[in-house]
Amino acid sequence: MANPNQVNEQGYRSFKxxxxxxxxxxxxxxxxWPGGTHTLSVDNFLRAMMRDVxxxxxxxxxxxxxxxxxxxxxGTVDVFVGLHNEAYWKNNKHFVQTFDSKExxxxxxxxxxxxxxxxxxxxxxxxxxxxxxxxxxxxxxxALERVRVTAKRMVGAKDDTGLRSEADGFTVxxxxxxxxxxxxxxxxxxxxxDEVHAFDFFDYLTRSDVTWNPSIISAVKNNLICATTEEYxxxxxxxxxxxxxxxxxxxxxxxxxxxxxxxxxxxxxTAKAGDICAMPADIQHQGISPKRxxxxxxxxxDSALPELYASGKLKPYPVEF
Amino acid sequence: xxxxxxxxxxxxxxxGGVDVIDDDPKHYVFSNVFEVAAKSKPYxxxxxxxxxxxxxxxxxxxxxxxxxxxxxxEAALIMDGAVEIRLVKLDQPAAREDQEGTTxxxxxxxxxxxxxxxxxxxxxALLPKGSAYQFHADKPGVILFQTxxxxxxxxRWGEICQR
Numbered sequence: 001m002a003n004p005n006q007v008n009e010q011g012y013r014s015f016k017x018x019x020x021x022x023x024x025x026x027x028x029x030x031x032x033w034p035g036g037t038h039t040l041s042v043d044n045f046l047r048a049m050m051r052d053v054x055x056x057x058x059x060x061x062x063x064x065x066x067x068x069x070x071x072x073x074x075g076t077v078d079v080f081v082g083l084h085n086e087a088y089w090k091n092n093k094h095f096v097q098t099f100d101s102k103e104x105x106x107x108x109x110x111x112x113x114x115x116x117x118x119x120x121x122x123x124x125x126x127x128x129x130x131x132x133x134x135x136x137x138x139x140x141x142x143a144l145e146r147v148r149v150t151a152k153r154m155v156g157a158k159d160d161t162g163l164r165s166e167a168d169g170f171t172v173x174x175x176x177x178x179x180x181x182x183x184x185x186x187x188x189x190x191x192x193x194d195e196v197h198a199f200d201f202f203d204y205l206t207r208s209d210v211t212w213n214p215s216i217i218s219a220v221k222n223n224l225i226c227a228t229t230e231e232y233x234x235x236x237x238x239x240x241x242x243x244x245x246x247x248x249x250x251x252x253x254x255x256x257x258x259x260x261x262x263x264x265x266x267x268x269x270t271a272k273a274g275d276i277c278a279m280p281a282d283i284q285h286q287g288i289s290p291k292r293x294x295x296x297x298x299x300x301x302d303s304a305l306p307e308l309y310a311s312g313k314l315k316p317y318p319v320e321f
Numbered sequence: 322x323x324x325x326x327x328x329x330x331x332x333x334x335x336x337g338g339v340d341v342i343d344d345d346p347k348h349y350v351f352s353n354v355f356e357v358a359a360k361s362k363p364y365x366x367x368x369x370x371x372x373x374x375x376x377x378x379x380x381x382x383x384x385x386x387x388x389x390x391x392x393x394x395e396a397a398l399i400m401d402g403a404v405e406i407r408l409v410k411l412d413q414p415a416a417r418e419d420q421e422g423t424t425x426x427x428x429x430x431x432x433x434x435x436x437x438x439x440x441x442x443x444x445x446a447l448l449p450k451g452s453a454y455q456f457h458a459d460k461p462g463v464i465l466f467q468t469x470x471x472x473x474x475x476x477r478w479g480e481i482c483q484r
Contacts, residue, residue: 153394154447179326182403182441189436195449196408196436201398202443218396218445220467223375225396245370245377247354247465250328252337257344266344270337273329274355274400276369276377277339280348291324296398300372317348318371321478 011136013114017107018097020079024115026134031068033081033095038067043132046115047235050122053108054148054213057101059299060306061239063284066263070104071239074303077101084239084284086262109144116140123210125231125292128174149215156199163199164207175231175292176206202249205229205294212236212287214297226297230289239284241306243318244299247276251293258284281309282316328442329355330401331381331461339483352481354379354400358463360481364456366423366466368476374421376474378466382458388426389455392416395423395448395468399440402462406446408435409453422471426453 007013008025015022021032029045031038048064055062057072066085071078080096082088116122118138119130123146149161156163164170172179181203188196201217205227212234214226230253238244239260246255248271255269260282269277279285287295308314329335334355339346350371357367363383370377382404390411397406411432416424430453438446448454456464468474 154396154445157447175324176326178324182443183439184441184444185439187436187438189434192408192410192433192435195410195452196438197449198406198438198440198444198446200443201445218447218467220375220394220396220469223372223467223469225398225467243372245372247370247377248337250326252327259343265342267342267346267349268340269349269351270340272335272337272353273327274334274353275337275351276354277349277351278370291326298370298372298375298377300375302373305373314373317350318373319350319476319478319482321347321482 007136015107015111017079017104018099020097022111029115031081035093035095036081038081040065040068042115044235046112046120046132047122049108049112050144051213051236053105053112054123054146056105058238059244060241061260061284063237063239066237069236069239072101072241073098074306075101077104079104084261084263086264112144113139113141116144123213125211146210148213149217151216151219154197154199154218155201155204157197158194164204170207170209172206173208173229173292179206201227202294205249211292214295222301224299224301226299228295228297229292230287230295231292232289234287237284237286240279240281242300242309243281243316244279244297245276246271246279247296247298248273249294249296251289251291253287253289253293253295255279256286256288260284278318280316281314329353331355331359331463346483349483350478351483354465355463357481365475366473367481368474368478369481371470371476374470376422376468376470378468378474380464380466382456382462382464383460384458386456388428388430388453389423390415390426390430390453391423391448391468391471392418392420392450393469394450395466396445397440397448398445398465398467399442400463400465401442402458402460403439403441404462404464405457406438406440406448407455407457408437408448409433410435411451411453414451415453420471421469423468423473424471425473
């Protein structure tokens with residue numbers, strides 16, 4: 001961290017991580033490295049950084065935009081410029097530094113704590129939050145300290161992560177106001193009250209207060225059903241280090257798919273309720289959801305996979321037919 | 322403005338698709354769970370998602386299923402209809418510890434009744450390791466099933482996916 005007590009004229013601190021310097025003004029985040037400077041709109045920068053922190057750098061690459069991002073090596077993390085942008089790396093304009101993950105998380109948390117203003121929630125849909133712009137005014141620590149849900153077995157099961165209810169402040173989101181939950185009936189025999197378990201997954205999702213933040217709902221070994229509600233656009237372009245699957249539970253998301261190395265467009269996938277599709281291990285993708293929708297994200301948590309895909313031992317797509 | 326949440330069902334689903342720019346649509350293994358279930362026999366476990374040995378299966382629930390068990394937890398998400406799930410705690414495990422995926426039992430399971438669940442659209446039920454379970458649906462419904470690749474998993478990608 002550089003000059004921790006100094007603030008610029010808009011009231012924001014600057015930060016340093018290795019040879020990277022991070023500065024913001026009223027509208028933009030500026031990332032500098034020994035070879036140049038890249039500038040991003042600060043609202044999107046904060047939304048992307050929030051997810052990078054909350055997800056612990058997620059599976060693979062989190063591109064904040066087509067130039068700047070991070071790649072998770074599960075213990076260390078690459079912070080890069082232009083690594084997945086052909087114009088940058090072909091002209092040797094890319095720049096990468098590898099850091100300890102904890103050190104990077106701390107640096108990013110410090111940035112968020114200083115740069116996120118009161119009223120701006122990086123996880124919220126744009127219609128449901130204040131703005132990120134302007135001179136520094138307060139902070140929003142509560143929004144930054146949300147804990148990502150990670151069920152060990154299934155949401156609501158004994159000793160596992162809890163359900164969402166009105167009483168706990170989880171109200172039904174405005175965009176699911178028309179959704180009517182169906183009646184769930186659970187009749188355990190005496191002595192099996194903790195083992196006979198079911199919950200209303202869709203109702204749970206209608207009460208999500210965040211967007212584009214998949215949390216683990218049900219785990220069968222490394223088979224992880226994650227879920228999230230989506231509105232507006234995924235604030236990162238996610239670069240896969242393994243195959244990932246999406247099952248659209250309601251409404252529609254369009255996935256814009258780019259090549260993992262060059263960033264060139266490869267496909268557009270339109271998913272409606274009941275549609276299921278794979279995202280290959282060699283692509284980057286960004287989703288757009290005009291109406292808040294429910295998405296099941298299906299992950300394989302096997303830590304050996306990134307190396308198997310990177311080395312070519314596994315093909316980047318999951319099935320041949 | 323009133324919002325309208327669009328859900329799918331066996332009776333009514335709309336399908337999107339893959340619009341390729343520079344790729345092969347088969348790489349996206351695109352299908353629709355309602356369409357798959359609409360074209361399946363009752364309780365066929367048709368693979369709609371595969372990630373090495375992890376699978377998601379689309380199951381058409383209709384009538385009464387055989388009894389099943391597994392050496393690990395499994396989970397059922399009801400996508401359409403109403404499905405009763407009957408659970409029995411097996412006296413002896415019927416699936417070997419190293420056997421992955423769903424195992425079908427011959428006849429009735431031996432053990433104590435654990436209870437039952439009537440799950441409808443959007444509900445997710447846990448099928449615990451060491452239990453036997455059976456589905457029953459008066460009317461056709463759809464289950465999305467989370468498990469591991471096993472002997473009952475049916476793969477017919479060429480028939481269900483966009484080419």
